[in-house]
Every structure is written in C-alpha cells, then in structure tokens.
Amino acid sequence: MQNILVTGGAGFIGSNFVHFILAANPTVRVINLDALTYAGSLENLKGLPDENRHEFVQGDICDRSLVDRLLHEHEIDTVVHFAAESHVDRSIHGPDQFVQTNIVGTYTLLEACRQFWLKENFAQNRPVRFHHVSTDEVFGSLKPEDPPFREDTPYAPNSPYSASKAASDHLVRAYFHTYGLPVTISNCSNNYGPRQFPEKLIxxxxxxxxxxxxLPVYGDGNQIRDWLHVQDHCxxxxxxxxxGKAGETYNIGGNNQPTNLEIIRQICALLDxxxxxxxxxxxxxxKQHVTDRPGHDRRYAMDIRKIERELGWKPRxxxxxxxxxxxxxYLDNSQWVSAIRQQQEYQAWLMKNYAARGEAK
Structure with a gap:
C-alpha cells in the first residue's frame, strides 16, 4: 500500500479517511478524486497532516480516460472507493444520478483496475487491492425480533439508493469471482462525526x-439505527x-441501537x-413530527463479530x-458550517425535502 486512489475523498467519510490515512501511515501517497458535487467540499480537506503526500483531482469516476490516466500516472496499487450518491431522500426525488454514480461509476473503476492491474500485469510486481465502501441499507429492514445483519444476510434493498449500492456490491464481488480482481467490501451502519454534510440527521x-x-422528526421517530463514529469507520x-482477505465482506457498526428520537434527545441535552x-x-x-419518508426502513442492526474475530477491530x-x-x-467550527451552508444547492434542497412534508398526520 504505497499509492492510494481515494474516490469521493472530499465528502464526509472520504475526507475523514484522507485525514486519517495520512496521519496513520507516513509513507502512503493519496490521490483524491472527487467531482465536488453538493456533498463534497474542499473545506473538508483543510489542515491535512501532510499536504505534500496528497493530490486533489476534480473529476468524475465515470470518466474512464481520467481514471486510466490516474492509475498509470501514479502507479496506483490501492483504491478505496467512497464516491457515491448517498442520501435516501435524494434518491427518492431523483434516482437517475444514483444509478449513474453508484453503479456505472463503480463499474468504470473496476474495469480500469482490471485493465491496469491484471491485463497489463501491474499486480505481478506488487500487491493491489480494490476496497468498496457500502452500506447496511442493502440488507433491507429488520423487525423488532430479528437478529442483526450478518455478512451472509440476503440483500433486500428498499430505496433507489440502497438498490444502487446493492448493485455495485454485486459488481465488485463478481469481479473477484470472475476475473480474480483482489477486492474487499465493507458494509457500514449510519456514520456520524466531524465534517458531515448538514442534510443528515445529526x-x-x-x-x-x-x-x-x-427539528423535523420523520413519522413517530422510533426508527432504530446503529450509529458508527466516522473515526472508528476509518x-x-x-x-x-x-x-482483510481478498473476496471477503466485513460488517462495520457501532454496537448500539437507539431510536431517532433518542438521538435527538441526547443532542438537545448536550446543547442545553x-x-x-x-x-x-x-x-x-x-422537535416537530413530519410526514414519514416513503418506504422508510424501520430498524437496522449490525453483527460485527466477523471483523472483531478476524481483524481484531472494534469501535472505540x-x-x-x-x-x-x-x-x-460543530460548535467549534462555525466557519466550516457557514461555508457549507452558503451553497445555494443546500438551501434549495432543504426547502424541497422538508417544506413540502408538513406536520405528521
């Protein structure tokens, strides 16, 4: 692991990973490819531990010629693929971009890596790895008495977002079994922490x-999620x-199951x-209860015993x-908040998503 291509590295989780990896490994170089759509911002990349080992490239993961050039130019041996459209509500309003970025974009990256690493034999000289970052939402929704999601839980996505991520997971897994591309997949629960785009709950x-x-609360607010701090995720x-072993999938979670209302209550108590x-x-x-999201999954929970047992990781x-x-x-970084909230698209989205909901009936 010498030269890492991080896709979506100006977004929430991706930028936190860039900060983390530059501090954790003093020898790696990071090429950061991000389209800088609404959720990506160069504000997230200020104050990096060693900027000399980081190069930012604005571009689209669907641009095959650009991806090819970056792989060759920088002799990329590791891809960490965060880039994705990731908001369920946005996928309901406009699923087309989710199909394009999450499915076609992932396919483009896989094909480029297959060409460079396998067909051109780059992987003969050094170990390579394609790591795909995915979500627990591909597994669908749990009933109160159901056991947590495991790595072998059948996929049952319920939103255009989760369906597009499920498709991308299947593509990544297929490239391992069909072509021998060294891949790993992680399915994580809801992330939270610094630099999260302020359309998300916390x-x-x-x-x-x-x-x-x-404080808009969807439906009765008793939806249950597992919450993972982004530092733990990194x-x-x-x-x-x-x-991690090539071809394997690992669940990553925070080992908790509060309702959304409990999360809001804790946040308010901290602010008090x-x-x-x-x-x-x-x-x-x-708090104000508003009309629920269509097809809102009721409960997620993650069984993380595999990654604990095999890799010795657990949330801190x-x-x-x-x-x-x-x-x-967020209280200490008002300048970051101001810069993000000045984006016109952000304000327009809040109006589109919340103003039309009205109070819950």
Whole structure:
C-alpha cells in the first residue's frame, strides 16, 4: 500500500479517511478524486497532516480516460472507493444520478483496475487491492425480533439508493469471482462525526437547534439505527486494507441501537449543557413530527463479530462520547458550517425535502 486512489475523498467519510490515512501511515501517497458535487467540499480537506503526500483531482469516476490516466500516472496499487450518491431522500426525488454514480461509476473503476492491474500485469510486481465502501441499507429492514445483519444476510434493498449500492456490491464481488480482481467490501451502519454534510440527521438537528428552527422528526421517530463514529469507520477500513482477505465482506457498526428520537434527545441535552445561554432551551421542545419518508426502513442492526474475530477491530467510541465530540466539533467550527451552508444547492434542497412534508398526520 504505497499509492492510494481515494474516490469521493472530499465528502464526509472520504475526507475523514484522507485525514486519517495520512496521519496513520507516513509513507502512503493519496490521490483524491472527487467531482465536488453538493456533498463534497474542499473545506473538508483543510489542515491535512501532510499536504505534500496528497493530490486533489476534480473529476468524475465515470470518466474512464481520467481514471486510466490516474492509475498509470501514479502507479496506483490501492483504491478505496467512497464516491457515491448517498442520501435516501435524494434518491427518492431523483434516482437517475444514483444509478449513474453508484453503479456505472463503480463499474468504470473496476474495469480500469482490471485493465491496469491484471491485463497489463501491474499486480505481478506488487500487491493491489480494490476496497468498496457500502452500506447496511442493502440488507433491507429488520423487525423488532430479528437478529442483526450478518455478512451472509440476503440483500433486500428498499430505496433507489440502497438498490444502487446493492448493485455495485454485486459488481465488485463478481469481479473477484470472475476475473480474480483482489477486492474487499465493507458494509457500514449510519456514520456520524466531524465534517458531515448538514442534510443528515445529526448535523441537521445540531444546527437547527442552535438557531431555534424546528427539528423535523420523520413519522413517530422510533426508527432504530446503529450509529458508527466516522473515526472508528476509518480505522476499520484501514484494518481491512492491511489484513482483510481478498473476496471477503466485513460488517462495520457501532454496537448500539437507539431510536431517532433518542438521538435527538441526547443532542438537545448536550446543547442545553454546552449552550446554557441559548434562548431555545430546552432544545428538545423544537422537535416537530413530519410526514414519514416513503418506504422508510424501520430498524437496522449490525453483527460485527466477523471483523472483531478476524481483524481484531472494534469501535472505540461509545455513542454518548461520540455525540459529545461531534456536537463540540460543530460548535467549534462555525466557519466550516457557514461555508457549507452558503451553497445555494443546500438551501434549495432543504426547502424541497422538508417544506413540502408538513406536520405528521
């Protein structure tokens, strides 16, 4: 692992991984390919541990000639593929971009790596690895009594987003079995932490509460998710890159199952404590139940015993400490928040997604 191509490295998880890998491994070089669509921002790449080992390239993973050039020019031996359209609500409003980026983009990367690593024999001289970052949403929804998702749980995606990620997972797995491309896949639970685009639940609640805006709660708010701190996620991916077995899939989760309402309650309690002068205390009074998302999955839970057993990884962040660290980061980084929220597309999306919902009936 010398020259890493990180796709989507200006987004939330990708940028956190770039920060992490440059600090964790002082010899790697990172080529960061990102289209800088709405959720990607160069703000996320400020203050990197060693900028001399990082090169940013603005471009589309569907651009085969660009991907080919980067692989050859930089002798890429490792691809960590984060780039994806990832918001379920956006996939409901416009699924076409999800099919293009998540399926066609992944195919383009796989084909380019197959050409360079296998057909041109680059992999004869050094180990190579294609790591595909995916989601627990490909498994569908769990009933209250169901056991957590395992790596061999059958796929049952329920949204255009999760269906597109499921398709990309199948492509990656097929390239291992059909062509012998050295791949690994990870399916993670809901991530949270610094630099998350503020359309997602946790940053949206933090920032709305600070300004006294309604805290939109889908349906009854009792949907259950497993929450994974992004730093833990980065460490898990690094463990897979170092010791994971080609062709294998690993579940990554935070070992918790709160309801969305419990998450919002904890965030509000932290803001009550950290901003005692706020005129909106108690912040939990700002919650407003709105019409639920169509086909909203009720419960996710992850069985992470495989990665614990085989690679020795487990999450370090408890949910309470992780939420505190996250709230404090948003409070301490108002310039980042301002830069992100000034994007016109962000404001237009909030209006499109939330204004039309109205209060839950």
């Amino acid at each position: 940053p949206l609640m933090i920032l709305n509460a600070l300004e006294g805006k309604p 460490e898990a991916i690094y463990s897979i890159l170092q010791d 404590e950290l901003r005692p002068e706020s005129p909106y205390r108690p912040h939990f009074q700002l 962040f408890e949910l309470a400490s992780g939420l505190r660290q996250t709230v404090e980061w």
